[in-house]
Amino acid sequence: MSSTSMSGERRSVVITGASRGLGLASAANLYRRGWRVVAAMRSVDTGMKVLRKATGAGDDDPRLVGVSLDLTDPGSVTAAARTIENAVGAPYGLVHNAGISAAGMVEETPTELWERMFATTIFGPVLLTKELLPSMRRAGAGRIVLVSSQGGVRGMPATAAYSAVKGALERWGESMAGEIAPFGIGVTVVVTGTYDTEIITDAGTTDCRDLQGVYARHHQTMDKRGRAAMKMAARSPDKFATGLAKALDSRKPFVKTAIGPDARMLVIVNRILPSAGLHQMTRLMMGIPRFGAMRSGDTQSG
Template sequence: MRSRAVTESRSVVVTGASRGLGLASAAHLYRHGWRVVAAMRSVDTGMAALRAETGAAADDPRLIGVRLDLLDEDSIVAAAAAIAAAVGAPDALVHNAGIASAGTVEETPMELWQQMFTTHLFGPVALTKALLPGMRAAGRGRIVVISSAGGVRGMPAIAAYSAAKGATERWAESLAGEIAAFGLGVTVIVTGVFDTDIITDHGTQTFRDFEGPYGRHHATIDKRGRAAMKIAHSPEKFAKELAKALDDTRPIVRRSTGIDATSLVVSNRLLPGRAMHQVSRLAMGLPRQGAMRPGVVKLGIGTRALIAAAKVIPRR
């Protein structure tokens, strides 16, 4: 077990630290002796929330706010310089910042796809590249990438999010192979459903047209998604898992938080792709293949029962 003195000397950068999982994580790590660099778009608002959560003083050297907008290259460069000036080479870098969207591929505008990949992949890559020389020279450091169920399997109606998270996981795996020889490691945390908004400023960006061709999809997915929120985990649970991940020592570690995420990760390893497709379809209540072709009549439960009975009743 690490001594408290050693723990207190460790520094961690947490992106997206102004709310949700990032806020809970930054607060938890601060309370456990870490020197926390909280990277966020709005430093004044975010740091006020963090200080209220932790009771830290405005001049506390263990809680440092840095402005970071992953959509702005100049902001990333400035943030990396500010981090280096504040703590040198950080002991850990947690890529937590993220946004979410809902809508099918056909409905989602290309601008959102660009924003999604910049926030989840291009921005984190740029920040990591800026900090890696110092971390390599120090011969230590853990880079933590936050994934989700959507990164394990491509999920209907969140294609942009799933694609970005999946790409982020592949980047993390590649990075781990490159930096292990220098004493650095990577951890991927697959998250389940948490009671927080993974978002833009005003909630999940939605492009769902409930009256359009995918309305039937959206209706069932929305209903089941709301039911899933009843068992959502608290952000504090994630923060505790993150704290454990920062003590990982192997070159690449894959963790999952929550029974929902763990079940999906295990199922995806054991079941073939076609089986996972059906599992996802049934879980979301989506129509079977071909059920919505033009001219196909949707039969009610009673009609389907009569047809099934007719198939088994012997003819005279």
């Protein structure tokens, strides 16, 4: 589908976290489709080299613009918004893709990590959206895409912080859609499946697990099964990029869609099974001990 609007102008899209993983694949895909891509990232110098190599774009290509963005720094977010508007005016698409992953039980995960995850996934993106919405409203058209995950559909053990921020992201999108639809701006929440990116590896995840602690029995089984499941389910990021391009073309005021077979399956199961049933299914799949199985002797006698 053409990337030009009804007025004939080339559409522009802002993608956060565009230096790697799903963001990189999506930025390259949309560039090849004719979009004007604003790639927002923490390290522009290194990130843009990778993106230009992936697209074949020259250093002075006006259809590929790099913008420095640290979502945990309000000053950086505000400056990025001004740079974006100076470069492309009101962007048609705003894709909130940037995020961080962490593994560990609630007891094991430090509060500072929770704060950083909410800053990266909620507070920073909300501020960036608030900064860009006035120009998007004046333009009378646009689409905001929030990249969620299976953890946003259902809270998963050992990833509570990640599930919490993705769940919050989805509720934000649902609320905002009702507010901005009258101005011609739609919202899409994208539930991602498992893709072969750094975020599913040890290098891309902050590991807070204590493998010799009180949850060692959980970790031993969950780690083995989780790695096997990811290896089996992981797909190419290019598959996600194709789905994202379709999401940006939607004209509906609000859409929640899953990209990836495992994500689609979870969304369906979440609609069918009651919460208690899905909890039990998750426990069995991950090999988590049954309720009460790890009570101490003092607790049992009490």
